[in-house]
Amino acid sequence: MKYQALVDGKTGDHELLLGNEAAVRGALEAGIGIAASYPGTPSSEIGDVFSIVAKASGVYFEYSANEKIALEVVAAAAASGVRSFTFMKHVGLNVASDSFMTTAYIGTRAGLVVLSADDPSTHSSQNEQDNRYYARLANVPMLEPSSPQETKDYMVEAYNISEKLELPVLFRTTTRVAHMRGDVVFGDRRPVVRRGVFEKDPARLVPVPANSSKMHVKLLGKLAEARYLSETSSLNRVVDVGVGGRAGVVTVGSTFNYVIDALEELGLSARVFKIGFSYPLPLDRIREFAAGVDELLVVEELEPLMENDIKADFLSHGTRTPVCGKEELLVPRVHELNVDVVAKALASHFGVPLHVPASGKVQPWSSPLPSRPPVLCPGCPHRGSYLAVRRAIRELGIPEPVFASDIGCYTLGMAAPFSAADYLLSMGSSVGTAGGFDVATDQRIFSFIGDSTFFHAGLSALASAIHNKHRFVLTVLDNRTTAMTGHQPNPSMLTDAVGDPAPAISIEAVAKAMGVPFVKVINPYRVAEATEAYKEATQVDGVAVIVSKQVCSLLLDRAKRAKGIWQTFQVDRDVCTGCLTCVHDVACPAIFVSEGKAEINQELCDACGVCSQVCPVHAIGVKK
Numbered sequence: 001m002k003y004q005a006l007v008d009g010k011t012g013d014h015e016l017l018l019g020n021e022a023a024v025r026g027a028l029e030a031g032i033g034i035a036a037s038y039p040g041t042p043s044s045e046i047g048d049v050f051s052i053v054a055k056a057s058g059v060y061f062e063y064s065a066n067e068k069i070a071l072e073v074v075a076a077a078a079a080s081g082v083r084s085f086t087f088m089k090h091v092g093l094n095v096a097s098d099s100f101m102t103t104a105y106i107g108t109r110a111g112l113v114v115l116s117a118d119d120p121s122t123h124s125s126q127n128e129q130d131n132r133y134y135a136r137l138a139n140v141p142m143l144e145p146s147s148p149q150e151t152k153d154y155m156v157e158a159y160n161i162s163e164k165l166e167l168p169v170l171f172r173t174t175t176r177v178a179h180m181r182g183d184v185v186f187g188d189r190r191p192v193v194r195r196g197v198f199e200k201d202p203a204r205l206v207p208v209p210a211n212s213s214k215m216h217v218k219l220l221g222k223l224a225e226a227r228y229l230s231e232t233s234s235l236n237r238v239v240d241v242g243v244g245g246r247a248g249v250v251t252v253g254s255t256f257n258y259v260i261d262a263l264e265e266l267g268l269s270a271r272v273f274k275i276g277f278s279y280p281l282p283l284d285r286i287r288e289f290a291a292g293v294d295e296l297l298v299v300e301e302l303e304p305l306m307e308n309d310i311k312a313d314f315l316s317h318g319t320r321t322p323v324c325g326k327e328e329l330l331v332p333r334v335h336e337l338n339v340d341v342v343a344k345a346l347a348s349h350f351g352v353p354l355h356v357p358a359s360g361k362v363q364p365w366s367s368p369l370p371s372r373p374p375v376l377c378p379g380c381p382h383r384g385s386y387l388a389v390r391r392a393i394r395e396l397g398i399p400e401p402v403f404a405s406d407i408g409c410y411t412l413g414m415a416a417p418f419s420a421a422d423y424l425l426s427m428g429s430s431v432g433t434a435g436g437f438d439v440a441t442d443q444r445i446f447s448f449i450g451d452s453t454f455f456h457a458g459l460s461a462l463a464s465a466i467h468n469k470h471r472f473v474l475t476v477l478d479n480r481t482t483a484m485t486g487h488q489p490n491p492s493m494l495t496d497a498v499g500d501p502a503p504a505i506s507i508e509a510v511a512k513a514m515g516v517p518f519v520k521v522i523n524p525y526r527v528a529e530a531t532e533a534y535k536e537a538t539q540v541d542g543v544a545v546i547v548s549k550q551v552c553s554l555l556l557d558r559a560k561r562a563k564g565i566w567q568t569f570q571v572d573r574d575v576c577t578g579c580l581t582c583v584h585d586v587a588c589p590a591i592f593v594s595e596g597k598a599e600i601n602q603e604l605c606d607a608c609g610v611c612s613q614v615c616p617v618h619a620i621g622v623k624k
Helices: 004-008 019-029 044-057 067-079 090-106 132-138 148-165 175-179 209-232 255-266 283-290 305-317 339-350 381-396 409-414 429-440 451-467 507-513 527-537 553-563 581-586 610-614
Strands: 014-018 034-037 060-063 084-089 112-118 169-174 181-185 237-241 247-252 270-275 277-279 295-299 402-404 445-450 472-478 518-522 543-549 569-571 591-594 597-600 620-622
Touching: 004 019, 004 044, 014 019, 014 148, 019 044, 019 112, 019 148, 019 169, 019 175, 019 181, 034 044, 034 067, 044 060, 067 084, 067 090, 067 112, 084 090, 090 112, 090 132, 090 209, 112 148, 112 175, 132 169, 132 277, 132 305, 148 169, 148 181, 148 209, 169 175, 209 277, 237 255, 247 255, 247 283, 247 305, 247 339, 255 270, 255 295, 255 339, 270 283, 283 305, 295 305, 295 339, 381 409, 381 445, 381 472, 381 527, 381 543, 381 581, 381 610, 402 429, 409 445, 429 445, 429 451, 429 472, 445 451, 451 472, 451 507, 451 543, 472 507, 507 518, 507 543, 518 527, 527 543, 527 610, 569 597, 581 591, 581 610, 610 620
Parallel strands: 034 060, 034 084, 084 112, 112 169, 247 270, 247 295, 402 445, 445 472, 472 543, 518 543
Antiparallel strands: 014 181, 237 270, 569 620, 591 597
């Protein structure tokens, strides 16, 4: 779509939007003035859209170095009277949680919404944590939409709730809600207030112990008010499927869609309580709802939060309607739900025949499909870095090295032939865990971190490693972008979130300034030179930093296409001996085997030249 429609669209206009795009329109309709984020799937498209429309809409937008900083930017803006918005993937809220918790104590002046895009089934994440716990932990209200239209509408309502309560609102989506597409009808846009005034009030805004204890009491009072808003909110509503249904279902977010489809598949009449304002739960209305059904099934993804709250409330109020869900093993506690899983739960609980599920309408492919695991792109500079470090280790005879990895495209170095990811926790963990392995073992440690991740969470870890005299080789894989989430800028680049010139921070200069005794910049496309650099680095008694600097191959491809220049490599079959060293050592998707010899797919080759450098008989060269 043309994103300008998100800015110029009038009330009543229709657009086919992703859930993430609808979140942008909702924020614009709410009149936000400030937005900040760190990119992370499944929320990344929100930032991608803001980077395009921010200027035209009068909104300030930045990619902060991490989610904690992004939250702090918008919290300060909201405290200054400017409606503000931050968005992140679910694990990003872990990073921001320190400031998030205290923002609830301090409260807000203008509306503040924190969007957490959760990832059931870990499509692009290291875990599938359920961030609904954060609303309970911080005592803040939470909304959960189930469609793009609701995402847009709920976003507007979230700002109203935030300002009524003077609290941040947690806005939880999931991968399916973020990436589903649907018709969205636009509403009015509230005028943007871009600048405010910060009014000093230390007793309310500085949580020293004498103040914070009072803040907690006030926060609990606001939570009670939020409970009233939830009980009266139109975001919580009953949907009747069929006529005269005595089966009751309580559901929330994307699972509402599965419930409706499953009920229709089963031909089961039921009453469905759709929760949109999900914390605090509207427990009074749920009890009223339960009085009109014979039994209740709670359908939610991941943790049984609503189920446990409802069961506890029914117990304390003597409500006798049976409640079932995950505890009874009807609804799985892991991974995404879908229509078939929900249909099975409904049929089992309510005693109706399980018809052919939705997925059974189409005959599955009878032959097994080959596995297609994710791989580094053709020409990816990370491949050269891993090849060089592996060669250095082999030539030096280093036994059992440990590879501490991090979050990024380079995590794919875990796969053969590089096998260069042994341990991974979170953003920036490669540096801290490298120090842990160093002090706990006698093995040599090699860690890998990306340029964006280095600024996100690697700097303080590096300072700690230097101060505590840890010994390991840290490779900063500087491909000049935040590649994995869609090529967003980071502090090492010369442009900011909206494409304006910005000062670039040199990674090697930072490392030197911090006192790293050995810092070397390499070009990973020059394998022999890179290998020698790693050999030198292993001799350092302390932290050695290798900055592997080469632009992401996808960005190079775009530049080549724009200039009409395309160079590739080819195999001289008369010279090739069929040793397949290029296949086994480089593992590039552009290289394949044909009649016992290597061939290069000319449509995929990126002309990095790494394969030509490993060929022992020099059978690979530039195509003439």
